[in-house]
Amino acid sequence: SGEIRVLFSVSDTGTGIPEDKIRDIFQPFVQVDGSMTRGHQGAGLGLAIVRRLVGLMGGNLSLESAPNEGTVVHFVLTLGVVGEGAEEKRHDDIREGEDKGAGLAILLVEDDKINQLSVTGLLEKLGHRPEAVFDGKEALAALERRRFDLVLMDIQLPDMDGIETTRRIRSHDGSVYDPKIPVVALTAHAMAGDRERFLDAGLDDYLAKPVGIEDLKAVLGRFGPTEGEGS
Structure with missing residues (x-):
């Protein structure tokens, strides 16, 4: 078919996310710890942006987490298989584009x-x-x-x-x-x-x-x- 499905998984060993907060964490500007004294800073946009980008690429994103055990984020993308000689063709296309403008x-x-x-x-x-x-x-x-x-x-x-x-x-x-x-x-x-x-x-x-x-x-x-x- 010329396509493969690739599973990406990203994990951390941080504080984790309580089960009742997992759905909310995908909303923009949401932090699990919203206090001014939390140990890290951020706008709360990270997972919202990632989910949007994965969706634009035709994928789905899921999350597994538990307090004090860390978090794992998974997503699956369907990607085209690059055939033999594709790298050389890509370089030729780049050179051709540079020549033409x-x-x-x-x-x-x-x-x-x-x-x-x-x-x-x-x-x-x-x-x-x-x-x-x-x-x-x-x-x-x-x-x-x-x-x-x-x-x-x-x-x-x-x-x-x-x-x-x-x-x-x-x-x-x-x-x-x-x-x-x-x-x-x-x-x-x-x-x-x-x-x-x-x-x-x-x-x-x-x-x-x-x-x-x-x-x-x-x-x-x-x-x-x-x-x-x-x-």
Whole structure:
């Protein structure tokens, strides 16, 4: 099948987690010991981020723990098997990409930090040059500051949503470098009729979240070179 399932296990010998706290520990900003005098510091984001990243990679995460006995975190990922000669091909692809250029300059507008990390990682893997901002105002400022080849626009943004931000990009009253720049919507809830609604608002296409590398590659291929083919 060309795929294998790999089990990862990470353990410690720390204080452990009481059974009634295990479910809560996956929530952002939760610490088992929330006191100011605890022996370690942190924002309580570690396991929440790990669980989100594992989920984006198609895996599941589980945890076993007991007070004063430590904790073990498991997750399973399905990974592709690398065939013989793949390493040499990867090096050839890298050299070819270097010869052809640095890919597309892409502005990612996404208010979720984990999604930012995921999508920028995919873009870099495809040989592109992403810059990420958190909201519509930052997007407009970036597009006024420099030229990009394409925008990936989250639809649900704070203050000004992706549709309104796109309308302002397209506005003749704006001061962006290129009001006709391709804008691709990112949406977690693709519904019937969304494509038409996005096109009417001035967006060029859309991608459903979570974004996969093949879907991303296909969409970018419709608007410009992919995998290091210079813009």
